[in-house]
Each structure stands twice: as structure tokens, then as C-alpha cells.
Amino acid sequence: xxxxxxxxxxxxxxxxxxxxxxxxxxxxxxxxxxxxxxxxxxxxxxxxxxxxxxxxxxxxxxxxxxxxxxxxxxxxxxxxxxxxxxxxxxxxxxxxxxxxxxxxxxxxxxxxxxxxxxxxxxxxxxxxxxxxxxxxxxxxxxxxxxxxxxxxxxxxxxxxxxxxxxxxxxxxxxxxxxxxxxxxxxxxxxxxxxxxxxxxxxxxxxxxxxxxxxxxxxxxxxxxxxxxxxxxxxxxxxxxxxxxxxxxxxxxxxxxxxxxxxxxxxxxxxxxxxxxxxxxxxxxxxxxxxxxxxxxxxxxxxxxxxxxxxxxxxxxxxxxxxxxxxxxxxxxxxxxxxxxxxxxxxxxxxxxxxxxxxxxxxxxxxxxxxxxxxxxxxxxxxxxxxxxxxxxxxxxxxxxxxxxxxxxxxxxxxxxxxxxxxxxxxxxxxxxxxxxxxxxxxxx
Numbered sequence: 001x002x003x004x005x006x007x008x009x010x011x012x013x014x015x016x017x018x019x020x021x022x023x024x025x026x027x028x029x030x031x032x033x034x035x036x037x038x039x040x041x042x043x044x045x046x047x048x049x050x051x052x053x054x055x056x057x058x059x060x061x062x063x064x065x066x067x068x069x070x071x072x073x074x075x076x077x078x079x080x081x082x083x084x085x086x087x088x089x090x091x092x093x094x095x096x097x098x099x100x101x102x103x104x105x106x107x108x109x110x111x112x113x114x115x116x117x118x119x120x121x122x123x124x125x126x127x128x129x130x131x132x133x134x135x136x137x138x139x140x141x142x143x144x145x146x147x148x149x150x151x152x153x154x155x156x157x158x159x160x161x162x163x164x165x166x167x168x169x170x171x172x173x174x175x176x177x178x179x180x181x182x183x184x185x186x187x188x189x190x191x192x193x194x195x196x197x198x199x200x201x202x203x204x205x206x207x208x209x210x211x212x213x214x215x216x217x218x219x220x221x222x223x224x225x226x227x228x229x230x231x232x233x234x235x236x237x238x239x240x241x242x243x244x245x246x247x248x249x250x251x252x253x254x255x256x257x258x259x260x261x262x263x264x265x266x267x268x269x270x271x272x273x274x275x276x277x278x279x280x281x282x283x284x285x286x287x288x289x290x291x292x293x294x295x296x297x298x299x300x301x302x303x304x305x306x307x308x309x310x311x312x313x314x315x316x317x318x319x320x321x322x323x324x325x326x327x328x329x330x331x332x333x334x335x336x337x338x339x340x341x342x343x344x345x346x347x348x349x350x351x352x353x354x355x356x357x358x359x360x361x362x363x364x365x366x367x368x369x370x371x372x373x374x375x376x377x378x379x380x381x382x383x384x385x386x387x388x389x390x391x392x393x394x395x396x397x398x399x400x401x402x403x404x405x406x407x408x409x410x411x412x413x414x415x416x417x418x419x420x421x422x423x424x425x426x427x428x429x430x431x432x433x434x435x436x437x438x439x440x441x442x443x444x
Contacts, residue, residue, distance in 0.1 A: 039353050041293070042291075057072035092297070112196045118167060130162075132418075134202075135205045138192065139168065143338040144211075154166055189215055193224060203228060232364070236367065243350075247342075251371060256319055268306055278306070288338065352384075367431075382436065391432065392425060394441075
């Protein structure tokens, strides 16, 4: 008769085998999700895994007596229940746009490219002199909504006499979605040109931040689009072409990444379906047009907390414990799949250096002290574009230079207005093209 210890050992062994069987089936399911690109909301992978597990359970139980034949099916049932959660949507699958903002009306413009974008207008709000050239803001992302913090910054420019316009790029915020194959960096540039044409106020001054800076850099390299631009400000740009995207190297001073408290609020990545979808997309194991989740569902599911430490990386280490709320939960909008798709088209694009060298549109570059961006993404633009007349190295701020802390917004506005009005720069012109090697070497 088996001793209690022997019975315990046997039970533990069987339990471990059952857990190993469950884990194996889950791994098979995830592999099939990747191989089928999530076909049928993951059901193709789920049914195949269930079928495979059932066949193996029948084979394992073929010599057992009737009651014990059911034992091999237990891991199959558990694995089926676990993996089924990846196939079931927990948010609406039709796009839910953010509600209207209380402080500015949302217009929708149909562009000649076929994009339908959400547009915001802040007319000059002061009784003093008004700048005659319209000002357009290209937000970061890509394929993200304009944050409430950015809206406040635009209001500040309007109070300085600027006629300010901003639009959420196709697929972001309150703008309409595109099919996944239409999300390209080239489409973003064409949308910019179409927006300026739709505005119909002649040339515009334009500020492009982060992902918007990428669009703007590529617009400078397109003579037809650049002809629509009066003065250009490129702030903290990402990589603008394939060769630049492959650069790894220097970054700015220490950011708050890893120092700031973890963001609070719900996360889609705590739900198995979206943890798998977004995780495999980020690893390149699912394409942005995966059949596992639709674009609209992914947009609805993704939350600000899902950005994790990305938000903290946009602030200096000294600000780690006072990072302001950049947005509201109701206004936040980000399309992870479309964003990856646009970024991939940048990585796949050839060098734009020869075209940038021919650009003559007056431009300024803004670089943050604590930037989390690779420095060469910005210095590559400076080196290639002779039209850049000045560089403003912004001390005391991270990637998100206008952030509501201290006098950061006012300092950014002063730099922008000085350039647009052709006045002396508030800060030294640094780095110049000749100073790029030292700038990178010194880790500025």
C-alpha cells in the first residue's frame, strides 16, 4: 500500500505534468496566433489548439478505464478556457471617438487625399498686434489625439496674437480612420499639403512636434509641399527616413524614466486579449492589420496607462515626482497598430538627405536637454538641411518641452515667436552644424 509520502509525490508529479500540458497548449496557441496573424479574432488558432489537445487527450487515455479517460482532458479544458479570453472582445469593436472638448469646437474637414480630419481653431485672443500668417500645429504620435496639455499651449500662442490651427492626423483623436494600408508617412505629408490648401490662407507658419516633426521634415524635402510653408519649426523630431531610423546612439540628459511613480488607471494590457495583441505587434509577430483585433477595437482599448514609462521619459529626472497630467481619460486617443504601421514606412524609406539639401524654407530646430530621443535624429536634420537658420537647445525640459511646469511654456513660446518674427533668438544658436560632433560627444 503506498505511503502518504509516495501518494504526495505521485500527486505532485501528476499536477506538474498537467500544468506542463496546459503551458504547452498555451504556447501552441500563441504560436498559431502569430502564424495565422490572429485570423478570425484568434478563433482559427483557438480551434486548432483545442482540436490538437483533444486528439492528444484521446490518445493518452486510450488504455485507461472509462472514468480515468477523462483525466487527460482536464489540461485541455483549462487551456481552452484561458486562451478563449484572447478571442473575446471586451470593448466595442466600432470606433468610439472622444467626446467634444468643452473649450474649443471640433470641425471636420474632408481633405482632397480622402482623409477626414478633426480641426481646432484658436483665433487671436488679444487686442494687440496680430500675426498675419496662420499658425499650424502638427502633434506627435504618430496617429494620436492632441492632448489637453497641447491645447493649452496652443491657447497661449493665440493669446500672443497668432491665428492658430491644429488638426488630428487621420486615425487619431476625433479624425476618421483609414484602412491600415493607407497609414504611411507619405500619406501624412500629403494630408498636410491638403490641409494647407483647404485652409486657403496662403503660406502658413508651422510647428511639428515629435512625430509631427517627422512629417514636417519630410515636407521640407518635398518642394511641392515646402512651397506652401512660410516658416517651419521642427521640435524634438523622430527619425525621418530609413537610414536615420537605424541609428542608435546618444540621448540627452537623464529623463524621469524609471524614477517616476508608475502611471495609474486601467490598462488594456491587463486584459489577456490586448496584452497578447499589442505585445505580439510590438515584437513584430503580428502585423498592424492583424485579424486578432480590428483597428477600431485596439484604439478603444488602449489607455494612457498603457504608455507606461513612455510618458515619464518625456520629462527630466528632476521632475520625476511632479509630472503633470498631460491629458484626460476622456480625451486620450492613440492607435497603436496604425502608429506602428506609419513608423514601419519611415524605416522602409530611402534617405531624404539629397532632397533636404535643396530645401530653402526658413526653419528652426528645437532640442530638449533631457530628451529621450536619439540625438542623431535631430542632428541629422540639422546637418542635412541648410535652410535651418537656428537651433534652440532648451535647458531644463524633456521631450515634451511645453508641459505646464514652471515657466516652460512661456520659454517655448518666446523661442517660437522670436523665430517667426525674425527677431534675435532668446537662447544661443546651439548646436550649429560645426558643433554637432562635440554636442554628441559631450552628451548634451
